[in-house]
Amino acid sequence: MTGATGMIGRSLVNRLLAEDVSVRILARPSSDVRYLRTLPVDVIRGEAEDQEALRRSARGCHSVFHVAGLIRPEYVFDRGHDFSPLLRANVYLTEAILEASAQEGVTRFFYVSSTSVYGIGAAVPISEHAPTNPCSDYGVSKVMAEQRVKVYQEQGLATTIIRPSIVYGPHDRHLIRLADSLARLPIMPMIDGGHSLQDLVFVGDVVELIWQASQTDVAINKVYNAGSDAPLSLREMLLTMRAYIGKPTHAFSISSKLLLRAAFLAKGSLKYFAPGLETILTPVGLAYLSGDLYYDVSLARQELNFYPKVDFKRGLKFIFDPPP
Numbered sequence: 001m002t003g004a005t006g007m008i009g010r011s012l013v014n015r016l017l018a019e020d021v022s023v024r025i026l027a028r029p030s031s032d033v034r035y036l037r038t039l040p041v042d043v044i045r046g047e048a049e050d051q052e053a054l055r056r057s058a059r060g061c062h063s064v065f066h067v068a069g070l071i072r073p074e075y076v077f078d079r080g081h082d083f084s085p086l087l088r089a090n091v092y093l094t095e096a097i098l099e100a101s102a103q104e105g106v107t108r109f110f111y112v113s114s115t116s117v118y119g120i121g122a123a124v125p126i127s128e129h130a131p132t133n134p135c136s137d138y139g140v141s142k143v144m145a146e147q148r149v150k151v152y153q154e155q156g157l158a159t160t161i162i163r164p165s166i167v168y169g170p171h172d173r174h175l176i177r178l179a180d181s182l183a184r185l186p187i188m189p190m191i192d193g194g195h196s197l198q199d200l201v202f203v204g205d206v207v208e209l210i211w212q213a214s215q216t217d218v219a220i221n222k223v224y225n226a227g228s229d230a231p232l233s234l235r236e237m238l239l240t241m242r243a244y245i246g247k248p249t250h251a252f253s254i255s256s257k258l259l260l261r262a263a264f265l266a267k268g269s270l271k272y273f274a275p276g277l278e279t280i281l282t283p284v285g286l287a288y289l290s291g292d293l294y295y296d297v298s299l300a301r302q303e304l305n306f307y308p309k310v311d312f313k314r315g316l317k318f319i320f321d322p323p324p
Helices: 007-018 051-058 084-103 137-154 175-183 203-214 234-244 256-261 263-273 283-290 298-304 312-320
Strands: 024-027 042-045 063-066 108-112 158-164 166-168 188-191 200-202 222-226 251-254
Touching: 007 203, 024 051, 042 051, 051 084, 063 084, 063 203, 084 108, 084 137, 108 137, 108 203, 137 158, 158 203, 166 203, 188 234, 188 256, 188 283, 200 203, 200 312, 203 222, 203 298, 222 298, 234 251, 234 312, 251 256, 256 283
Parallel strands: 024 042, 063 108, 108 158, 158 222, 166 200, 188 251
Antiparallel strands: none
């Protein structure tokens, strides 16, 4: 598998080991694998250009779980940035791993994509049949990677694509840091009153869906949304977090249109009071936060018995008060 040092990948490694699965990790030369060295896994270093390392990592494997990818707030909430890092990390690497898997006779291939492939404006809940219409650089890269997966699927490789919504949990490097910064502001702005519904899914629930998909042929050549099945309003999400960290509630509603017009000034303030939050003050970011955006998981429920178990309040406890 790839992406084992990230949030989803780390949780998936532990799930596989709990099922006595022999695990081999493909990690970039620059990745910190100290945690992985404490586990009974085989680690191979390699990148997209090193086809021999990729073939060695896939050799003898029944399944490949491709979880690795480049995700940064500026790519998720905007377009027009330098696309080359996304192309290399999310598209070329996917194609190289697919090729290595096909050459080495891998039986099943699981690709962790994203609901960002759908974009904004589709009728909610958004199903897997909705057209792909990404509005961010990150979403575009994921669509391109999925296209590569489908090419190899047509050539005979049994593939499954998982599209998680906004994932949070232990070892999260982006979302919780941004939400925590917002929750700690002296006065908390609620975009358009904070009424928009958002879909946050706990990492353990996503991993359980991936595991269940790997245990049945029903999932072959299918695409599954991995959402929470219980969308939260932006207001509820932020107030829950604010209460969890013990901050009093002082909130005010602000128009997304007004905020966008004042983005230049607001970005400077956010960089000072809540570093990182300035990345959402883009047309794409504000469109995400001001409209309902949640996903239909009925296909995963029917075919994979997928029932998300961790609600947001319990999920916060796993993050801020992890079990020993």
